[in-house]
Amino acid sequence: MEQILSFFSDNREILYFVILSIFVGIEVIGGVPTVLHTPLMSGANAIHGVVIVGAIHVMLNVDTNNILALTLGFLAVLLGTLNVVGGFVVTDRMLEMFKKK
Amino acid sequence: MKHSLLEICYLIGSVTFILGLKMMGNAKTARKGNIIGAVGMTIAIAGTIFLHEGGFNGLILGMIFGAIALGTVIGWMTAKKVQMTKMPELVSIFNGMGGACAALISLIELNHMYHATEGAEGFHAPYGMMIAIVAGLIIGSVSFSGSIIAFLKLNGTMNKPVRLPAYNVINNLVMLGVLAFGGYFVYNGGNMMLAYTLFSCAILYGILFTVPIGGADMPVVISLLNSFTGLAAAFGGFLYDNKIMLTGGILVGSAGTLLTLVMCKAMNRPLSGVLFGAFGSGAAAAGGPDVKGSIKDMQVSDLAVLMNYSKKVVIVPGYGLAVAQAQHIIKELENILEERGVEVKYAIHPVAGRMPGHMNVLLAESNVAYEKLVEMDDINPDFPQTDVVLIVGANDVVNPAAKSDPSSPIYGMPILEVDLAKNIIVNKRSMNAGYAGIDNLLFYDPKCSMFFGDAKKALTELVAELKTME
Numbered sequence: 001m002e003q004i005l006s007f008f009s010d011n012r013e014i015l016y017f018v019i020l021s022i023f024v025g026i027e028v029i030g031g032v033p034t035v036l037h038t039p040l041m042s043g044a045n046a047i048h049g050v051v052i053v054g055a056i057h058v059m060l061n062v063d064t065n066n067i068l069a070l071t072l073g074f075l076a077v078l079l080g081t082l083n084v085v086g087g088f089v090v091t092d093r094m095l096e097m098f099k100k101k
Numbered sequence: 102m103k104h105s106l107l108e109i110c111y112l113i114g115s116v117t118f119i120l121g122l123k124m125m126g127n128a129k130t131a132r133k134g135n136i137i138g139a140v141g142m143t144i145a146i147a148g149t150i151f152l153h154e155g156g157f158n159g160l161i162l163g164m165i166f167g168a169i170a171l172g173t174v175i176g177w178m179t180a181k182k183v184q185m186t187k188m189p190e191l192v193s194i195f196n197g198m199g200g201a202c203a204a205l206i207s208l209i210e211l212n213h214m215y216h217a218t219e220g221a222e223g224f225h226a227p228y229g230m231m232i233a234i235v236a237g238l239i240i241g242s243v244s245f246s247g248s249i250i251a252f253l254k255l256n257g258t259m260n261k262p263v264r265l266p267a268y269n270v271i272n273n274l275v276m277l278g279v280l281a282f283g284g285y286f287v288y289n290g291g292n293m294m295l296a297y298t299l300f301s302c303a304i305l306y307g308i309l310f311t312v313p314i315g316g317a318d319m320p321v322v323i324s325l326l327n328s329f330t331g332l333a334a335a336f337g338g339f340l341y342d343n344k345i346m347l348t349g350g351i352l353v354g355s356a357g358t359l360l361t362l363v364m365c366k367a368m369n370r371p372l373s374g375v376l377f378g379a380f381g382s383g384a385a386a387a388g389g390p391d392v393k394g395s396i397k398d399m400q401v402s403d404l405a406v407l408m409n410y411s412k413k414v415v416i417v418p419g420y421g422l423a424v425a426q427a428q429h430i431i432k433e434l435e436n437i438l439e440e441r442g443v444e445v446k447y448a449i450h451p452v453a454g455r456m457p458g459h460m461n462v463l464l465a466e467s468n469v470a471y472e473k474l475v476e477m478d479d480i481n482p483d484f485p486q487t488d489v490v491l492i493v494g495a496n497d498v499v500n501p502a503a504k505s506d507p508s509s510p511i512y513g514m515p516i517l518e519v520d521l522a523k524n525i526i527v528n529k530r531s532m533n534a535g536y537a538g539i540d541n542l543l544f545y546d547p548k549c550s551m552f553f554g555d556a557k558k559a560l561t562e563l564v565a566e567l568k569t570m571e
Contacts (some may be wrong), residue, residue: 025355047354069216
């Protein structure tokens with residue numbers, strides 16, 4: 001019990017951050033017309049590609065003698081890039097279609 | 102200095118994500134929003150590489166740039182070249198890539214940990230860190246394998262929902278098992294073999310979770326898996342105290358979850374129904390009414406006359422239009438009718454097709470004006486004044502059983518009220534059932550006639566026939 005309470009207390013800034021971010025996420029989606037659901041889903045998909053930052057961070061700190069870590073790291077950065085680039089380009093293509101003629 | 106600059110980069114990135122996502126909720130600003138997000142992402146990535154504190158190793162930098170270059174080329178080309186109707190599959194695959202990335206990060210961290218302690222069993226980092234690592238591993242893996250299955254289902258490679266007997270029970274047991282395993286890992290530590298095992302179990306769960314769900318519900322599942330990957334990214338951010346991963350991850354996790362719920366509401370199906378329910382299975386289909394009555398068949402010449410002399414025509418597009426790739430010919434039909442003074446509009450049901458906005462995207466491809474696509478709630482009042490409703494490849498979205506038959510699996514779903522129009526024409530290849538697997542009462546309505554044939558072929562004939570008149 002004490003452990004849990006002190007966890008919350010020690011990490012309170014991150015907790016505020018998390019809670020506020022959740023509210024922002026909810027606000028941002030409110031009132032979106034049905035027709036934009038799919039491009040929005042695609043856009044959100046691209047944004048979670050930010051996980052690549054973690055992969056790059058891991059790679060920059062990897063031990064070059066650790067072949068396994070090197071390989072997995074390379075793969076992780078590659079997959080992250082696919083998420084990011086593919087995500088933004090697909091979203092752009094979907095949104096291209098919304099030009100008023 | 103570098104550290105502060107990097108924090109600024111992450112701050113800028115976070116702001117662009119929030120702003121970009123907000124702008125994507127509005128048709129006028131949507132495209133710009135996406136670009137803003139992309140710019141922010143680029144700044145964050147560049148900052149992560151160039152503002153890294155600590156030495157730069159040639160090999161590592163080479164591999165990083167190599168991976169980014171390769172990923173950019175493959176990602177860009179795939180996204181640019183693929184047909185519009187394949188977009189949902191693509192979103193699913195890219196989502197899976199993100200999930201896999203998160204899972205791999207966790208595996209590498211675990212590998213570091215065990216490498217550093219030279220295989221000392223049972224060593225583990227502080228609980229907070231372990232939870233972040235294990236959560237990232239499990240959630241990332243589930244999202245990865247689930248997304249691949251979703252891709253295969255939308256692709257057509259895996260058509261029927263695969264349902265083991267009592268699959269709900271099995272799935273829930275496996276989920277509890279994975280969570281228990283994860284919990285054990287957090288509290289007792291382990292070794293790489295255990296890590297790989299946990300990884301495999303999570304992958305298995307992702308497959309088991311997605312495989313029983315029907316293709317029509319895939320967009321909802323993809324949206325859910327999308328938010329999972331966001332969550333996995335957030336745990337990564339928690340692990341590294343990396344603000345942009347936290348922001349991006351939580352934003353997508355929460356926005357994605359809400360979007361999933363909103364999509365379910367549009368289908369008038371509860372999320373639990375989508376994930377755990379049977380839709381169009383044998384039991385549900387038996388709940389449909391026993392339909393009595395006959396259907397009428399209409400010839401293209403009669404249809405041409407009917408449409409030519411109408412004042413108001415509403416076209417209801419459905420998945421069949423996409424399958425037949427008839428979006429261009431339907432635009433030609435629209436053109437010819439409008440030339441003759443007929444008002445043409447398209448009625449778009451929220452779940453027509455295989456994803457929200459599917460029909461809009463399809464019709465936009467053939468340059469149908471955005472204003473001609475009317476949402477269900479806006480066009481339903483117009484049906485009583487509509488002379489002809491032409492339904493192309495749509496089925497469940499116009500089935501009156503949704504209003505009249507409580508035993509129907511689609512009961513309660515709002516539909517396009519085409520039965521109020523003066524003439525109803527249904528274009529289908531055959532009398533086969535639509536996605537819900539039930540009979541459509543509409544076809545037996547005295548005002549309804551069937552116009553059989555592949556959409557593209559049938560519409561081409563119709564257009565040709567119209568051209569011969571006048």
